[in-house]
Structures are given as structure tokens and as C-alpha cells.
Amino acid sequence: MHTCAFYLVKLTLEEPMTAMTEVKQPNFLMMKRVWIAIALPIVIFSFSGIQGLVQLAIVWVFASIMLLMFAYKKFRIKKWNASTRDVFGESDGMWSHEFGPTAMKLDEKRGLIHLKEENKQKTYPFSAIKEWRYNLSTTRQRTGLDKELDRTHDFRESGFYIAVDDVQYPEWRVMFFPQQGDFNSQEGIRDTELQLKRWMHIFDNVINK
Numbered sequence: 001m002h003t004c005a006f007y008l009v010k011l012t013l014e015e016p017m018t019a020m021t022e023v024k025q026p027n028f029l030m031m032k033r034v035w036i037a038i039a040l041p042i043v044i045f046s047f048s049g050i051q052g053l054v055q056l057a058i059v060w061v062f063a064s065i066m067l068l069m070f071a072y073k074k075f076r077i078k079k080w081n082a083s084t085r086d087v088f089g090e091s092d093g094m095w096s097h098e099f100g101p102t103a104m105k106l107d108e109k110r111g112l113i114h115l116k117e118e119n120k121q122k123t124y125p126f127s128a129i130k131e132w133r134y135n136l137s138t139t140r141q142r143t144g145l146d147k148e149l150d151r152t153h154d155f156r157e158s159g160f161y162i163a164v165d166d167v168q169y170p171e172w173r174v175m176f177f178p179q180q181g182d183f184n185s186q187e188g189i190r191d192t193e194l195q196l197k198r199w200m201h202i203f204d205n206v207i208n209k
Contacts, residue, residue: 033071037064080177084195088202095202097160102175104162108206115162115172122169130163132203134176134196136189155183158192160199 040060045053053060085098093108103116114123137157160174176195181187 033067033074037067037071040064040067077182081179081181084177084179086195093206095206097174097176097199099175099177102159102173104160104172104174106202106206108209113162115164115174117172117174120169122166124164124166126207128165129207130165132160132162132200132207134158134160134200136193136196158183160196 040063041053044056044060048056083099085096087094087096089095089108094106095108096105097103101116101118103114103121105114107113111126112123113126113129115121135158155177159176162172162174163170164172176192177183178185178188178191179195180191183189183192
């Protein structure tokens with residue numbers, strides 16, 4: 001909680017207007033593995049000519065495919081890292097978090113919260129909010145395909161949960177993803193945890209004000 005408080009105070013001192021977090025979008029063509037995959041056949045051709053390129057076709061084609069696959073996996077993670085949009089309205093009372101098909105927007109002055117999850121969205125007064133919590137699942141010690149399935153499960157179960165006085169939609173889940181690292185790397189887990197705790201702190205201050 002001390003970390004969250006320091007973060008918000010820091011934003012207030014350095015940026016008197018509404019602060020917004022944004023991570024630079026990655027460029028797939030600028031990734032090192034992509035350049036290596038492109039350069040590999042060129043290097044082979046330079047040293048061995050067309051005959052060497054043909055003879056080593058299986059090797060460099062396989063190597064290039066693997067490099068591109070790993071590059072795409074890294075690109076996808078970086079794309080998700082850059083997909084979070086947070087607005088911290090210390091000065092104007094507008095707070096919001098958006099990731100994927102989910103979002104939450106708090107209008108402190110009007111006492112309203114707008115929630116979006118997949119294809120549904122509604123606006124509630126602060127008085128309709130019953131509680132808020134977060135869940136951060138982590139992968140069990142498994143390997144191979146089972147570990148990848150666990151990661152998908154963990155991502156889908158984790159998030160910021162808001163319970164409201166609504167019979168039709170009693171609970172909303174807002175998705176979070178690390179802005180640094182993978183979802184189940186130690187760096188990614190810590191980053192996601194700090195984001196979630198930051199919003200717990202914001203809700204405590206704004207809703208209970």
C-alpha cells in the first residue's frame with residue numbers, strides 16, 4: 001500500500017494534469033530474431049553461392065522458421081504489454097483502466113462507475129458497488145503442454161473483480177496483463193500485482209471518500 005501511495009503522490013507532483021500510462025507498441029519487423037531469420041540465407045549465399053544455399057536449404061529454412069516462431073511469441077507478449085491504458089485523474093477525478101475487451105472508468109465528481117466486460121457494459125452509481133477484490137493466479141509446477149494450458153487458465157482467472165447491486169450482472173471482471181515481462185514470469189507477476197494493488201488503493205480512496 002505504501003508503494004501505491006508513493007506512486008500516486010509522485011504522479012501528482014510531476015504531472016499536475018491527468019496522468020496516463022502508455023507503453024510503446026512493438027514492431028515485428030524490427031525484432032532481432034526476424035532480422036536474423038532474413039539474414040541467414042543471405043549470409044549462406046554470400047559464402048557458398050546458390051549451390052550452398054540449395055544444399056543447406058533444409059537447415060536454414062528450419063532455422064528461419066524457428067526464429068520467426070520465437071519472434072512472434074515475443075512480439076505477441078510485447079503487444080499485450082503495450083495494450084494497457086490507465087488514466088489516473090488526480091486532478092479531474094477521472095480514473096480508468098482498459099485491457100482487452102474489458103474496462104472500468106470511475107467518474108469521481110459524478111459518483112459513477114462504467115464497467116465493460118466482453119460484449120456487455122453498464123454504468124452504476126458508487127452506491128451500487130458492494131465490494132472489490134483482485135485475484136492473481138500463478139502457474140503450478142508443470143511442464144510442456146500442461147504448463148501452457150495452466151498459463152491460459154491463470155490468465156483467464158486473474159483480474160480485478162467488482163461486485164455490484166445488480167441481479168443480472170452481480171460481478172464484473174476487469175482483465176490485467178503485465179506491462180513488463182510474461183504473465184507467469186516472476187517479473188510479470190510482480191508487475192501485475194502492483195497494478196492490481198494500485199487499483200485497490202484507488203478504489204479505497206475514491207469509493208470510500
